Amino acid sequence: MENDNTLRRLKTIEGHLRGIIRMVEEDAYCIEVIRQIQAVEAALNKVSAQILEGHLNSCVITAVQGTNKKERERVLKEITEVFEMSAKV
Amino acid sequence: MENDNTLRRLKTIEGHLRGIIRMVEEDAYCIEVIRQIQAVEAALNKVSAQILEGHLNSCVITAVQGTNKKERERVLKEITEVFEMSAKV
């Protein structure tokens, strides 16, 4: 169910990106193209946050409540990694 | 010519995004999906910078060297706006 929502959003973004490609093909104004690219990035950020939310409420809970310490550490480390990366993109 | 390079990059990104949609359809690991989305965002940032560079070296030079003060102000204002937005996406 959650996947459906994520998929729908990603396909909307794909459509948006195709629109940007058409804009460039038709020589649209540069700044307008940049603004549309920034809108796509904002939408991607929202999808990422949504996916992370689902991940926290499933895999992360399972791993943290589980008995495998190594697995727990791995799962928590990944959260820090995507958080750190999200500031860079 | 410059447009060709931008188009090629945008189409590569579109292919990357379609790959991410497939990953979600096939229930790939959430964190891996987030990482791929972040890679797409990094690639979009590069395209934006490339488009801005072309814009600075054409429209901006024309506007700043031109006699229309209002047009010059508009063009410079836009640069600040996309700069400010780029920090938010």
Add this chain to the structure above:
Amino acid sequence: MENDNTLRRLKTIEGHLRGIIRMVEEDAYCIEVIRQIQAVEAALNKVSAQILEGHLNSCVITAVQGTNKKERERVLKEITEVFEMSAKV
């Protein structure tokens, strides 16, 4: 102990920021000031990630392993929120 490391980093950043203030007082080149501000932001991102890592390995583990469902949801919701915000700053 972890706090000591965070504090040391934050104090270094404070020193960096004071240096930037001096640069502006002495009329340094604008682009150089912007670059230094961006360096401060990159350093702040690293401290944030470090604080989040400590948080995941303490409070989050406690909350997720605890019996209070509402508290667990709150703690996980916060992670998504700071993740989403980190893309915007």
Add this chain to the structure above:
Amino acid sequence: MENDNTLRRLKTIEGHLRGIIRMVEEDAYCIEVIRQIQAVEAALNKVSAQILEGHLNSCVITAVQGTNKKERERVLKEITEVFEMSAKV
């Protein structure tokens, strides 16, 4: 005059950062610290944009209207560089 405004903002941010250091010293809740750091980053982004705006309306206009092509290219190149970096911090 413009410098005064930039300085005032930077000093406000410095005060905010000192407040964050106190929060860490007093063992404040991690997520609250991260939120405050993100607020500082948002404020730094605004100062950067303000500095860039001043730069565009002074140095950039001078360089672009000037006869030194190399200088003009350098000044425009810097804009692209800080734009590209702003997406990463």
